[in-house]
Amino acid sequence: MQLSPDRPARPAGTGGHVLPVRATGVTIRRGGRALLDGIDIGIEPGPLTVIMGPNGAGKSLLLRVLATLVRPDAGVVTWGGTMPDRGRAPQLGFVFQKPVMLRRSAIDNVRYALKAAGVPRGERDRRAAEALAAAGLERLAGSPARVLSGGEQQRLAIARALATGPEVLLLDEPTANLDPAATLAIETQVQAAHRAGTTVVFVTHDLGQARRLADDVAFVHHGRVAERTPAHRFFSAPSSEAATAFIEGRLIP
Numbered sequence: 001m002q003l004s005p006d007r008p009a010r011p012a013g014t015g016g017h018v019l020p021v022r023a024t025g026v027t028i029r030r031g032g033r034a035l036l037d038g039i040d041i042g043i044e045p046g047p048l049t050v051i052m053g054p055n056g057a058g059k060s061l062l063l064r065v066l067a068t069l070v071r072p073d074a075g076v077v078t079w080g081g082t083m084p085d086r087g088r089a090p091q092l093g094f095v096f097q098k099p100v101m102l103r104r105s106a107i108d109n110v111r112y113a114l115k116a117a118g119v120p121r122g123e124r125d126r127r128a129a130e131a132l133a134a135a136g137l138e139r140l141a142g143s144p145a146r147v148l149s150g151g152e153q154q155r156l157a158i159a160r161a162l163a164t165g166p167e168v169l170l171l172d173e174p175t176a177n178l179d180p181a182a183t184l185a186i187e188t189q190v191q192a193a194h195r196a197g198t199t200v201v202f203v204t205h206d207l208g209q210a211r212r213l214a215d216d217v218a219f220v221h222h223g224r225v226a227e228r229t230p231a232h233r234f235f236s237a238p239s240s241e242a243a244t245a246f247i248e249g250r251l252i253p
């Protein structure tokens with residue numbers, strides 16, 4: 001995929017790439033059980049990757065490990081071929097299932113993220129306003145973020161994550177609590193960011209959503225990547241028995 005020229009500039013004070021984001025041999029054990037079991041996965045620049053799988057498969061945990069929010073018991077995560085470091089963190093945006101809003105206005109939530117990423121003060125107002133406009137949230141800029149609807153809060157969370165111009169946006173079931181219209185708005189927002197050049201990793205267990213969004217599917221089952229397949233092939237001819245059973249609605253988690 002081509003990166004578009006209108007892609008936001010990198011925040012000041014950061015250097016190097018986070019892509020590819022790669023996990024090698026990543027294992028997490030709790031209570032004698034492997035929640036992630038020797039996972040190898042790489043996120044390359046470009047495609048919209050959907051991480052799919054049944055409840056409890058390990059999708060959210062894997063996403064958190066890639067973002068270095070959770071440290072594995074074994075294995076390593078690298079960003080851009082080297083060990084992750086805080087200086088590059090603004091280039092990896094993360095959106096949680098339940099939006100986490102600061103107790104301040106919508107636009108101040110975005111300004112705060114820009115400040116934390118080292119964006120110079122003189123650029124913050126313009127970039128925050130642009131981020132809200134891109135999310136269709138201009139009229140709510142001055143509203144307290146915590147009084148916005150669930151769908152508006154999630155759009156704001158995505159706008160905030162995109163405002164720093166990340167190379168990659170990781171989203172953990174961002175529409176799980178939303179109605180169909182709010183879900184569509186989020187999908188449109190994510191697709192627009194992807195078209196503008198942001199690499200996207202989207203966790204969902206919703207097959208319809210995966211069909212709408214995915215270029216590429218990583219299917220996780222029992223803490224392993226059971227298969228990694230281009231989306232058109234995944235839905236027509238999955239290579240693993242687990243994915244076939246999942247698509248047919250007969251996979252027992």
Ligand SMILES: Nc1ncnc2c1ncn2[C@@H]1O[C@H](COP(=O)(O)OP(=O)(O)OP(=O)(O)O)[C@@H](O)[C@H]1O
Nearest residue numbers: 030035053054055056057058059060061062173205
């Ligand atoms: N911090 C933790 N301590 C112990 N167990 C955990 C922890 N985090 C996750 N788990 C367990 O790890 C397994 C995988 O959880 P995870 O949230 O990654 O699943 P998931 O595939 O995202 O599922 P869902 O679609 O239901 O959100 C689950 O059995 C969960 O209970």
